[in-house]
Amino acid sequence: MATAWSRHYAQRINAVRSSVIRDLLKLTQRPEVISFAGGLPAPELFPIDRFEEACHTVLQHNGAAALQYGPTEGYLPLRELIVSNMRRYGIVADVANVLITCGSQQALDLIGKLLIDPGDRVLVEAPTYLGALQAFNVYGARYVSLPVDHDGIRTDGLHEALRSSPKFMYILPNFQNPAGVTLSEERREKLVLLADARGIPIVEDDPYGQLRYEGEHRTALVVLDRVQRRTDLRYMSGNVIYLSTFSKLLAPGLRLGWVVAPQEVIARLVQLKQGADLHTSTFIQMVAYEVARDGFLDQHVKRIRAVYGERRDTMLAALQGCFPDEATWTRPEGGLFLWVTLPPATNCEELFQAALRQNVAFVPGGPFYCGEPDGCHLRLNFSNSTPEQIHEGIRRLGIVVKEQLKRPALSAV
Amino acid sequence: MATAWSRHYAQRINAVRSSVIRDLLKLTQRPEVISFAGGLPAPELFPIDRFEEACHTVLQHNGAAALQYGPTEGYLPLRELIVSNMRRYGIVADVANVLITCGSQQALDLIGKLLIDPGDRVLVEAPTYLGALQAFNVYGARYVSLPVDHDGIRTDGLHEALRSSPKFMYILPNFQNPAGVTLSEERREKLVLLADARGIPIVEDDPYGQLRYEGEHRTALVVLDRVQRRTDLRYMSGNVIYLSTFSKLLAPGLRLGWVVAPQEVIARLVQLKQGADLHTSTFIQMVAYEVARDGFLDQHVKRIRAVYGERRDTMLAALQGCFPDEATWTRPEGGLFLWVTLPPATNCEELFQAALRQNVAFVPGGPFYCGEPDGCHLRLNFSNSTPEQIHEGIRRLGIVVKEQLKRPALSAV
Numbered sequence: 001m002a003t004a005w006s007r008h009y010a011q012r013i014n015a016v017r018s019s020v021i022r023d024l025l026k027l028t029q030r031p032e033v034i035s036f037a038g039g040l041p042a043p044e045l046f047p048i049d050r051f052e053e054a055c056h057t058v059l060q061h062n063g064a065a066a067l068q069y070g071p072t073e074g075y076l077p078l079r080e081l082i083v084s085n086m087r088r089y090g091i092v093a094d095v096a097n098v099l100i101t102c103g104s105q106q107a108l109d110l111i112g113k114l115l116i117d118p119g120d121r122v123l124v125e126a127p128t129y130l131g132a133l134q135a136f137n138v139y140g141a142r143y144v145s146l147p148v149d150h151d152g153i154r155t156d157g158l159h160e161a162l163r164s165s166p167k168f169m170y171i172l173p174n175f176q177n178p179a180g181v182t183l184s185e186e187r188r189e190k191l192v193l194l195a196d197a198r199g200i201p202i203v204e205d206d207p208y209g210q211l212r213y214e215g216e217h218r219t220a221l222v223v224l225d226r227v228q229r230r231t232d233l234r235y236m237s238g239n240v241i242y243l244s245t246f247s248k249l250l251a252p253g254l255r256l257g258w259v260v261a262p263q264e265v266i267a268r269l270v271q272l273k274q275g276a277d278l279h280t281s282t283f284i285q286m287v288a289y290e291v292a293r294d295g296f297l298d299q300h301v302k303r304i305r306a307v308y309g310e311r312r313d314t315m316l317a318a319l320q321g322c323f324p325d326e327a328t329w330t331r332p333e334g335g336l337f338l339w340v341t342l343p344p345a346t347n348c349e350e351l352f353q354a355a356l357r358q359n360v361a362f363v364p365g366g367p368f369y370c371g372e373p374d375g376c377h378l379r380l381n382f383s384n385s386t387p388e389q390i391h392e393g394i395r396r397l398g399i400v401v402k403e404q405l406k407r408p409a410l411s412a413v
Numbered sequence: 414m415a416t417a418w419s420r421h422y423a424q425r426i427n428a429v430r431s432s433v434i435r436d437l438l439k440l441t442q443r444p445e446v447i448s449f450a451g452g453l454p455a456p457e458l459f460p461i462d463r464f465e466e467a468c469h470t471v472l473q474h475n476g477a478a479a480l481q482y483g484p485t486e487g488y489l490p491l492r493e494l495i496v497s498n499m500r501r502y503g504i505v506a507d508v509a510n511v512l513i514t515c516g517s518q519q520a521l522d523l524i525g526k527l528l529i530d531p532g533d534r535v536l537v538e539a540p541t542y543l544g545a546l547q548a549f550n551v552y553g554a555r556y557v558s559l560p561v562d563h564d565g566i567r568t569d570g571l572h573e574a575l576r577s578s579p580k581f582m583y584i585l586p587n588f589q590n591p592a593g594v595t596l597s598e599e600r601r602e603k604l605v606l607l608a609d610a611r612g613i614p615i616v617e618d619d620p621y622g623q624l625r626y627e628g629e630h631r632t633a634l635v636v637l638d639r640v641q642r643r644t645d646l647r648y649m650s651g652n653v654i655y656l657s658t659f660s661k662l663l664a665p666g667l668r669l670g671w672v673v674a675p676q677e678v679i680a681r682l683v684q685l686k687q688g689a690d691l692h693t694s695t696f697i698q699m700v701a702y703e704v705a706r707d708g709f710l711d712q713h714v715k716r717i718r719a720v721y722g723e724r725r726d727t728m729l730a731a732l733q734g735c736f737p738d739e740a741t742w743t744r745p746e747g748g749l750f751l752w753v754t755l756p757p758a759t760n761c762e763e764l765f766q767a768a769l770r771q772n773v774a775f776v777p778g779g780p781f782y783c784g785e786p787d788g789c790h791l792r793l794n795f796s797n798s799t800p801e802q803i804h805e806g807i808r809r810l811g812i813v814v815k816e817q818l819k820r821p822a823l824s825a826v
Contacts, residue, residue, distance in 0.1 A: 005677050008580065008614055010530045010552070013681065043477035051480070055468035064456035067464070067664035102515060102690040109689045113551060117423045134688040138526060139423070167421065201421055251480035253695035264418050268426065275547040276522045276689070277515040282666035284694055 012118060012140045024352070028361035034393035036380040037361040039177065039336055043384075045304055046251050047291065054290035062286060070282035072274045073266075074100025074258075078289040082258050085297065089209065090223045091242065093260050099269050100280050104207055104245040104257040108135035110272045111203055111241060114265075115167055116141050123166035125153045127339075127368030127377070129177045129205065132170055143370035148176065150330060152183030155190045162194065168201040173221060174209040175335025178368045178379040182333055185218055192224045195239055202240045207248055207257075208335035210301055213309030215333045222260065241265060246288060248336070249301055254284050308336070314387040315380065315394060322398030324405055329380075336383040339365070342401065344375035351376070351404045360396045425531060425553045437765070441774035447806035449793040450774040452590065452749055456797075458717055459664050460704065467703035475699060483695035485687045486679075487513025487671075491702040495671050498710065502622065503636045504655065506673050512682050513693050517620055517658040517670040521548035523685050524616055524654060527678075528580055529554050536579035538566045540752075540781030540790070542590045542618065545583055556783035561589065563743060565596030568603045575607065581614040586634060587622040588748025591781045591792040595746055598631055605637045608652055615653045620661055620670075621748035623714055626722030628746045635673065654678060659701055661749070662714055667697050721749070727800040728793065728807060735811030737818055742793075749796040752778070755814065757788035764789070764817045773809045 006014060028035045058066050073079070079098040086093060101107040108131065116122070118140025124132070126145035133143075144164045146153050153171060171191065173183040183191075195202050204221040225238040245257035259269060273279070291297075312332065319329055319340070329340040340362075342348075348364040355361060365377025382390060419427060441448045471479050486492070492511045499506060514520040521544065529535070531553025537545070539558035546556075557577045559570050566584060584604065586596040596604075608615050617634040638651040658670035672682060686692070704710075725745065732742055732753070742753045753775075755761075761777040768774060778790025795803060 005614075005675065005681075008528055009681065010526070010528060010533075012530075013527055013685070038482075040482055043481050046477060046480040048472050048476035048480070051476070052469060052472045055472070056465060059461050059465045059468070063461035063464070064459060065666075067459040067461070067666040068456050069451075069453055069665045102693075105688070106690040113423070114426055115421055115423060117425075120423075131688070131691070138685065138688055201418075251696075252482045253478075253480040255690060255692070255694045262418065268418075268422065272426070272551065275518070275544070275551055277519040277668060278544070279668070280515075281668045281694060281697055283664075284697055 012138065024361075024363060027356060030359075033356070033359045033361050034385060034389050034396070035361040036382070036385065036393060036397075037363045038384060039381055040384040041248055041252060041304075041336075042307060045300075045307060047296075047300055050291050050296065051251075051287065054287045057290050058283065058286040066283040066286045068282060070279050070285070072270050072279045074098070074280060075282060075285035075289060078285050078292075079258075081289060081292055081297075086244075086260065089217065089220060091220055091260060092226075096263050097260050097266060099259045099261075099266050099273065100285060101257045101259060101273065102255045102277065102280050103247055103252070104205060104243045105131055105135065106255075106273075106276070107243045107257055107259045107269075108132050108203075108205070109138075110259075110269050110276065111168075112136045112139045112141065113272050113276075114268055115201070117167075120167040121164050123161055123169040123200075124370055125171065125176065125179075126370065126374070127178050127365060128170065128370070129172060130367050132205065133370055136170075145370050147374070148179050148181055150181055152176065152181050152187055153191070155187045155194075158191070158194055162198055162200065166200060168203055169195060170203045170205065171221065172205045174206055174218065175211070175332045175337070177207070177335070178337055178363070178365065178377075179339040180330045180332030180335055180337045181339075182215075182218060188219060188221060188224055192221055192240070196225065199239075204240050204242045206243060207245045209244065211248060211305060211308060211336075212334035213305055213312055238262065246292075249297060249304070250288060250291060254288055256280065256284060256288050308383050311382040311385065311387060311390060312338070314390045315382040318391055318394035319398075322395050324398070324402050326405055327401060336381050338380050338382065340378040340380060342376040342378070343405065346376035346404060348376040348378075351378075351400065354404060355397055355400045358396045358400055360393045360400070362397065425551065437776065440769060443772075446769070446772045446774050447798060447802045447809070448774040449795070449798065449806060449810075450776045451797060452794055453797040454661055454665060454717075454749075455720060458713075458720060460709075460713055463704050463709065464664075464700065467700045470703050471696065471699045479696040479699045481695060483692050483698070485683050485692045487511070487693060488695060488698035488702060491698050491705075492671075494702060494705055494710075499657075499673065502630065502633060504633055504673065505639075509676050510673050510679060512672045512674075512679050512686065513698060514670045514672060514686070515668045515690065515693050516660055516665070517618060517656045518544055518548065519668075519686075519689070520656045520670055520672045520682075521545050521616075521618070522551075523672075523682050523689065524581075525549045525552045525554065526685050526689075527681055528614070530580075533580040534577050536574055536582040536613075537783055538584065538589065538592075539783065539787070540591050540778060541583065541783065542585060543780050545618065546783055549583075558783050560787070561592050561594055563594055565589065565594050565600055566604070568600045568607075571603070571607055575611055575613065579613060581616055582608060583616045583618065584634065585618045587619055587631065588624070588745045588750070590620070590748070591750055591776070591778065591790075592752040593743045593745030593748055593750045594752075595628075595631060601632060601634055601637055605634055605653070609638065612652075617653050617655045619656060620658045622657065624661060624718060624721060624749070625747035626718055626725055651675065659705075662710060662717070663701060663704060667701055669693065669697060669701050721796050724795040724798065724800060724803060725751070727803045728795040731804055731807035732811075735807050737811070737815050739818060740814060749794050751793050751795065753791040753793060755789040755791070756818065759789035759817060761789040761791075764791075764813065767817060768810055768813045771809045771813055773806045773813070775810065
């Protein structure tokens with residue numbers, strides 16, 4: 001290289017490492033690999049014909065507006081549709097509380113930009129969504145974490161964790177990525193109460209909440225927060241910023257997510273989004289609206305639930321049949337992932353390589369921790385493989401795991 | 414508000430002001446207003462039928478991939494198309510040097526994120542593109558500026574300006590927004606030489622370069638840099654990051670721009686883009702590729718040039734006929750804007766209000782300066798009005814300007 005560009009980079013950027021998972025995923029893309037590694041929706045469920053109809057309608061009736069610059073806040077009818085969609089889950093907001101983003105990932109970036117000064121701590125789950133860590137790291141975030149169990153983030157250590165005065169808490173309450181666990185009602189209330197009492201905002205990331213395959217919907221933190229505050233239900237004024245996305249409900253290739261927040265927060269996020277990309281594609285927003293409208297989104301989500309629910313059941317049964325007794329795993333009530341725990345001495349990296357030699361892939365759990373991982377974990381995605389692939393893939397993986405457990409662990413030598 | 418959210422905001426964010434222009438533009442959107450205020454392409458030129466065909470092709474032949482997650486770098490065929498498009502302008506790059514962004518605005522944001530530590534100075538033109546200031550401000554940028562004349566940024570003060578050790582220079586060499594001026598070949602060479610000698614990177618923002626209505630194409634800074642360095646023409650390794658966009662060539666509603674840079678810079682920008690929004694919509698990129706391919710983009714750009722060139726001529730003639738002798742203006746060889754200069758004592762804010770009462774709008778020049786503006790300027794857009802609207806609008810504006818110049822200026826009292 002003629003120029004040593006690295007000397008020009010901002011200090012915090014030179015500290016940011018490349019994503020391990022990104023590099024891993026490249027290895028898993030050979031067609032012969034059965035991959036439980038990505039977090040991809042099933043492409044065979046994409047409503048392609050409905051999209052084509054929508055493109056036709058938008059371009060013929062509204063082409064000039066669809067291809068022109070648009071408002072930073074987003075396309076009004078789409079924001080209205082989101083408002084009415086969320087109302088069914090008890091989240092009562094006004095369009096003025098909704099901002100359209102380029103996927104939830106952009107919401108995480110804008111929130112990091114808005115709230116994080118270098119050195120600020122963020123309270124996260126261990127493990128947590130890797131993409132959030134990537135978004136926050138850039139702004140110089142440090143972390144304090146609390147472990148996750150089958151009922152979500154453990155709140156018994158919360159008082160202690162809050163002593164480090166985190167700037168905000170980042171929580172995935174439903175079918176968490178990567179662990180697939182759901183926060184219990186009791187813990188939700190405790191979390192919201194304490195956050196409120198201590199004046200520490202909660203960022204509630206809920207990409208999968210509508211993809212529930214069993215059990216009852218749990219109350220969103222943003223709703224609990226409002227009930228506890230007894231604020232006007234028609235007006236968001238709480239302590240929670242809520243995020244969701246069309247990526248898992250319609251298609252991730254749209255890059256469409258949304259933020260629900262108090263108006264003053266939305267106003268600031270709009271300002272930051274304007275500097276970040278002016279606005280999200282007008283055309284894509286109009287097309288998504290045309291696809292989702294007239295009840296189509298709900299029907300489509302029902303269809304996804306049926307297919308993914310079956311795939312989850314298939315994977316749980318296959319794990320039961322093929323994995324050794326030393327392995328445990330979560331039983332997600334929804335979402336895209338489950339989380340396998342192996343004995344702490346297992347070498348997860350070796351396991352990944354051995355699995356890949358058998359043409360089956362997963363994501364090792366390490367990168368999902370802001371600090372040291374607690375042992376060896378596998379994140380398994382069940383949405384993007386057919387039941388047949390799941391059977392065969394888990395069978396192969398079971399053999400690899402059993403072999404790995406027989407070998408003397410390097411860390412135990 | 415129940416929560417005083419402002420105490421949660423990062424320090425540099427609380428220092429960022431809202432955009433004046435954003436508020437102004439809202440005033441100009443009444444249908445009876447002839448607006449020279451925005452920077453909008455002419456929507457009647459959008460190739461809507463070609464877009465519809467492209468949507469059909471993409472969804473029917475490649476629907477599952479179009480709606481799925483995609484690579485952060487962008488859709489390969491689109492990056493290849495960009496490489497071959499740029500080659501005609503002497504910019505020889507490899508696909509590995511090209512990153513797709515959500516408009517040039519996202520490129521500015523990612524570059525700010527990559528290069529700016531709080532307090533770093535950026536060397537900019539006075540006036541310069543407001544959106545760049547917005548993007549850089551968020552990262553705590555400070556500025557050093559050099560004035561622009563009819564040959565672009567004045568390089569006689571460059572040595573002096575470089576004493577403040579700017580982190581990089583941000584330059585719009587062609588038909589600059591807002592002033593419409595183009596940097597002379599002589600100054601280009603001086604700029605590149607000095608930047609290179611001092612090891613200060615140049616960010617070359619070129620959204621309008623292909624929209625030239627008269628005169629010869631001028632060599633891009635990224636090309637001059639490479640010639641001076643005598644580096645391998647097939648391999649970008651210079652000191653310049655080059656930006657352009659489909660917003661003015663096809664449609665801004667796509668939100669598609671691109672960065673050309675050395676591979677090590679692209680690698681870092683990819684990492685930052687991954688944290689910022691994972692990737693740009695796969696569907697939109699595939700559709701843009703289908704629209705642009707097989708020479709369509711070139712034909713379409715020719716058509717835009719003819720229409721915008723006529724509108725520019727109309728506006729120049731109307732200004733000649735309707736504006737008072739005290740007013741001067743630039744004669745842009747391309748792009749979307751021209752820049753009117755009125756006597757320094759003119760109250761630009763009053764002029765804006767008076768014009769709006771006559772249902773004609775422009776953007777006052779003040780916000781385009783990182784520091785104090787040098788007198789009263791009007792940015793006039795000619796791409797988004799018909800020749801008839803331009804005639805009538807400039808006639809009204811001429812009357813308002815003449816009246817304003819007759820009044821005793823407040824600042825002179």
